[in-house]
Amino acid sequence: SQQGEEDPQALSIQEGENATMNCSYKTSINNLQWYRQNSGRGLVHLILIRSNEREKHSGRLRVTLDTSKKSSSLLITASRAADTASYFCATDDNQGGKLIFGQGTELSVKP
Amino acid sequence: DAGVIQSPRHEVTEMGQEVTLRCKPISGHDYLFWYRQTMMRGLELLIYFNNNVPIDDSGMPEDRFSAKMPNASFSTLKIQPSEPRDSAVYFCASSLSLSASRDEQFFGPGTRLTVL
Numbered sequence: 001s002q003q004g005e006e007d008p009q010a011l012s013i014q015e016g017e018n019a020t021m022n023c024s025y026k027t028s029i030n031n032l033q034w035y036r037q038n039s040g041r042g043l044v045h046l047i048l049i050r051s052n053e054r055e056k057h058s059g060r061l062r063v064t065l066d067t068s069k070k071s072s073s074l075l076i077t078a079s080r081a082a083d084t085a086s087y088f089c090a091t092d093d094n095q096g097g098k099l100i101f102g103q104g105t106e107l108s109v110k111p
Numbered sequence: 112d113a114g115v116i117q118s119p120r121h122e123v124t125e126m127g128q129e130v131t132l133r134c135k136p137i138s139g140h141d142y143l144f145w146y147r148q149t150m151m152r153g154l155e156l157l158i159y160f161n162n163n164v165p166i167d168d169s170g171m172p173e174d175r176f177s178a179k180m181p182n183a184s185f186s187t188l189k190i191q192p193s194e195p196r197d198s199a200v201y202f203c204a205s206s207l208s209l210s211a212s213r214d215e216q217f218f219g220p221g222t223r224l225t226v227l
Contacts, residue, residue: 045216088154104154
């Protein structure tokens with residue numbers, strides 16, 4: 001069963017703009033992770049936020065988590081063409097920790 | 112470290128043939144995962160191992176799929192016989208521990224399988 005679902009499915013912005021992607025999930029979680037996938041490549045871990053955290057930063061990335069709404073957002077500030085990729089949220093199944101991935105948001109940053 | 116290594120990177124085969132995908136996890140990682148990615152179903156977990164032992168194979172689609180991990184540095188995913196609907200990108204990933212609170216998963220580059 002799918003746990004995380006990203007929104008929007010696709011996002012196109014200009015270089016320098018901010019990009020915001022959202023993730024909703026269904027059951028309680030221990031943690032939520034965000035991954036990036038460049039075309040033709042494997043997924044790369046970006047950031048992890050624990051269920052008792054509300055916000056986390058890493059470079060140009062800002063992640064928020066609202067457990068009451070079962071949602072998370074990933075903000076990429078001052079986007080670059082190199083940020084063009086698909087972004088996935090992943091949540092644990094609250095039983096053993098295996099990750100369940102959403103369908104992803106396809107981000108296109110135009111130079 | 113070279114990261115997770117998968118081979119082959121691309122595989123084209125005919126329906127009915129046996130396909131074997133290979134994975135070498137990062138040294139020292141206790142967990143190994145096999146995923147399948149398609150446009151229709153996204154990224155699906157097929158099976159994962161802990162210390163070479165299969166823990167959860169509930170994602171394996173059917174008996175035509177089998178996975179083994181004979182030692183800590185090698186795993187295979189086999190499809191026999193293959194069907195066109197098996198066409199997908201298959202990823203192998205490894206992590207230090209299963210707890211998502213501690214460890215990220217490291218993905219290989221994937222094997223793009225096309226079954227004609």
